[in-house]
Amino acid sequence: MADLTPSTVTYRDAVADGIARELRRDPTVVCLGEDIGKAGGVFKTTVGLYDEFGAERIWDTPISEQAIMGAAMGAAMTGMRPVAEIMFSDFLACCWDYLANEIPKARYMTGGQVTVPLVVRTANGGGLGFGAQHSQSVENWTLTVPGLKIVAPSNPSDVVGLMASAIRSDDPVVFFEHKGLFASKGEAAPPGHVVPLGQARVAREGSDVTVVALAATVPLALSAADELSGEGISLEVIDLRCLIPLDMATVFRSLEKTSRLIVVEENPYQGGWGATVASIVADEGFEMLDAPVRRLAAENVPLPFADALEQRVIPTVDKLVEAVRRLTSY
Amino acid sequence: MTEGTIERVATSTLLGWYEQMAVIRGTEQAAHDLFMRGLVKGTTHLAAGHEAVAVGASAALRPDDYVFATYRGHHHAIARGASPEGCLAELMQKATGVCKAKGGSMHLTQADHGMLGSYAIVGAHLPMAGGAAWSAKLRGTTQVAVAFFGDGATNIGAFHEALNLAAVWKLPVIFVCENNRYMEYTPIGAVTAVPNPAADRAAANGMPGVLVDGNDLIAVHDTMGSAVQRARAGDGPTVVEALTYRHFGHSRTDPATYRPAEEVEEWMARDPLIVARRTLLEFGATEADVDAADGRAADIVAAASQAAQAAPAADPDEAFTDVWADGGCAWRT
Numbered sequence: 001m002a003d004l005t006p007s008t009v010t011y012r013d014a015v016a017d018g019i020a021r022e023l024r025r026d027p028t029v030v031c032l033g034e035d036i037g038k039a040g041g042v043f044k045t046t047v048g049l050y051d052e053f054g055a056e057r058i059w060d061t062p063i064s065e066q067a068i069m070g071a072a073m074g075a076a077m078t079g080m081r082p083v084a085e086i087m088f089s090d091f092l093a094c095c096w097d098y099l100a101n102e103i104p105k106a107r108y109m110t111g112g113q114v115t116v117p118l119v120v121r122t123a124n125g126g127g128l129g130f131g132a133q134h135s136q137s138v139e140n141w142t143l144t145v146p147g148l149k150i151v152a153p154s155n156p157s158d159v160v161g162l163m164a165s166a167i168r169s170d171d172p173v174v175f176f177e178h179k180g181l182f183a184s185k186g187e188a189a190p191p192g193h194v195v196p197l198g199q200a201r202v203a204r205e206g207s208d209v210t211v212v213a214l215a216a217t218v219p220l221a222l223s224a225a226d227e228l229s230g231e232g233i234s235l236e237v238i239d240l241r242c243l244i245p246l247d248m249a250t251v252f253r254s255l256e257k258t259s260r261l262i263v264v265e266e267n268p269y270q271g272g273w274g275a276t277v278a279s280i281v282a283d284e285g286f287e288m289l290d291a292p293v294r295r296l297a298a299e300n301v302p303l304p305f306a307d308a309l310e311q312r313v314i315p316t317v318d319k320l321v322e323a324v325r326r327l328t329s330y
Numbered sequence: 331m332t333e334g335t336i337e338r339v340a341t342s343t344l345l346g347w348y349e350q351m352a353v354i355r356g357t358e359q360a361a362h363d364l365f366m367r368g369l370v371k372g373t374t375h376l377a378a379g380h381e382a383v384a385v386g387a388s389a390a391l392r393p394d395d396y397v398f399a400t401y402r403g404h405h406h407a408i409a410r411g412a413s414p415e416g417c418l419a420e421l422m423q424k425a426t427g428v429c430k431a432k433g434g435s436m437h438l439t440q441a442d443h444g445m446l447g448s449y450a451i452v453g454a455h456l457p458m459a460g461g462a463a464w465s466a467k468l469r470g471t472t473q474v475a476v477a478f479f480g481d482g483a484t485n486i487g488a489f490h491e492a493l494n495l496a497a498v499w500k501l502p503v504i505f506v507c508e509n510n511r512y513m514e515y516t517p518i519g520a521v522t523a524v525p526n527p528a529a530d531r532a533a534a535n536g537m538p539g540v541l542v543d544g545n546d547l548i549a550v551h552d553t554m555g556s557a558v559q560r561a562r563a564g565d566g567p568t569v570v571e572a573l574t575y576r577h578f579g580h581s582r583t584d585p586a587t588y589r590p591a592e593e594v595e596e597w598m599a600r601d602p603l604i605v606a607r608r609t610l611l612e613f614g615a616t617e618a619d620v621d622a623a624d625g626r627a628a629d630i631v632a633a634a635s636q637a638a639q640a641a642p643a644a645d646p647d648e649a650f651t652d653v654w655a656d657g658g659c660a661w662r663t
Binding site: 061067071073077080097101102107108111113115117169170198199245 | 398429432437439440449454458464466468488654655662663
């Protein structure tokens with residue numbers, strides 16, 4: 001008898017699967033980064049790629065983040081579709097010039113003469129006790145720069161589908177893989193799975209409060225929704241999937257139902273992406289609201305090492321549950 | 331022809347290169363004059379004095395090779411086929427500018443001639459040139475990539491990262507330093523641990539470093555020719571350090587008073603156009619031949635300046651094009 005249960009895979013394996021699918025279909029796709037070849041990546045997110053595609057497609061680099069980004073950019077401008085790995089997203093600061101000044105601006109400042117179809121993959125986020133320089137959620141850094149598309153998947157199927165769109169995009173894409181999700185499991189992506197950029201997903205339907213989440217805050221919000229359903233509070237959880245393009249239409253559709261919004265983001269409150277979502281809702285959806293927009297973000301301190309301290313700083317299920325209770329009683 | 335040597339160019343070819351240098355010089359002078367008349371805004375970093383580097387190097391390249399330049403890049407854009415009119419129009423914020431008036435002086439680009447941009451963050455484009463060379467290698471072409479940069483760029487991290495990676499991956503790339511002795515206002519020697527800021531760093535990254543007189547068109551061409559041959563043959567990257575001098579200050583607002591008068595005088599006597607004229611006469615051209623080239627160049631620049639001045643200003647709505655590959659700028663769905 002055929003097994004009708006969808007197979008499950010880890011988020012980690014989905015990363016390699018998503019890249020491999022594109023390497024198979026497009027000979028111009030090429031990968032570069034530190035330890036991504038025979039070693040399979042420090043997070044094991046490129047396991048199997050070197051064996052299948054060889055040294056001509058999977059390139060190990062020195063610890064030279066600027067050279068990685070510059071090489072990816074130069075190759076992207078000349079006919080390739082590079083997928084560059086920056087091991088930890090904190091290290092984007094080492095090559096920030098390329099994300100702030102070069103990659104997003106090359107097309108614009110040349111009057112459209114060049115295109116830069118590349119993907120920068122990077123392991124983002126906390127919760128693993130890696131301390132202040134290896135735990136940050138820095139998706140808000142990239143949000144400050146017009147000209148970058150920003151992807152942050154929350155589950156294995158989306159990893160594959162969004163990876164396909166990111167690699168096929170003629171625009172530069174920063175692809176945040178959440179470290180805290182690597183071991184999580186979910187449904188495997190079907191063959192040919194593609195998730196368009198800029199299309200949010202309603203991860204759970206509800207009627208009382210809209211929770212807008214991204215990457216690791218999606219399962220966090222779903223756990224909070226489970227807990228609150230026992231109290232008769234119904235959360236609608238929206239997985240944004242992308243920060244640019246930003247799917248506010250899905251957020252507004254949800255607010256028409258709930259009239260209450262809480263944004264849960266792992267980057268710091270100061271300058272976090274939730275502020276952009278909140279300001280758009282304030283500008284364009286004020287009349288839809290029955291309560292102030294709330295943001296649950298990381299505290300405005302560096303990420304501490306100790307588990308108890310780190311949990312104090314970043315969003316947790318308990319904090320979200322408490323914030324929703326306060327919001328519903330407004 | 332033996333390996334590592336370049337055949338002597340024909341006199342007529344050399345005369346064409348000379349004329350191109352004269353066009354660049356005239357365009358730089360025009361840019362300066364238009365700025366003084368208030369018609370060029372922002373800033374300029376003029377390359378007058380550096381013409382032999384651009385033209386000599388460009389002459390050693392194929393049309394399908396790649397060039398990356400800096401904010402001092404007018405000469406490279408023109409040497410690679412950008413029109414003086416398009417460049418001056420860009421400086422004057424005109425719709426007909428090479429970058430639709432969205433780049434300006436520091437970002438002149440002519441991608442359809444392989445001139446993939448002028449970059450204004452010091453050193454950032456060296457890794458990009460490596461990437462273009464890597465792409466050529468991956469696609470199995472024999473194209474090469476060239477990064478032109480100033481002496482100041484040799485002290486930034488991207489320079490060192492780019493050289494190491496290019497050597498490790500044996501990339502067909504040539505790193506050409508235009509050493510004009512001043513990083514901006516400070517003498518490069520005062521802030522650099524080695525006498526030849528680019529060439530002396532080559533060995534540490536496993537590649538040859540060659541010094542060349544950057545005001546000698548033939549010397550630049552021949553040195554670049556050898557480096558390009560080496561790159562095309564799959565033998566890897568080369569650093570070429572071309573010694574040259576700026577005729578203007580670092581940028582529009584810099585009168586360059588920090589340069590000793592005798593140093594300026596010595597270098598002005600070695601103006602690359604004077605050197606090239608001397609070479610042409612040695613090659614059998616007449617003074618009249620060279621004067622005629624100067625005359626043609628002056629006509630080209632005058633016509634370019636007039637046309638650029640007459641061109642329509644950039645449409646403000648152009649600000650909302652060319653962010654994404656679909657031509658638009660939408661950031662929400």
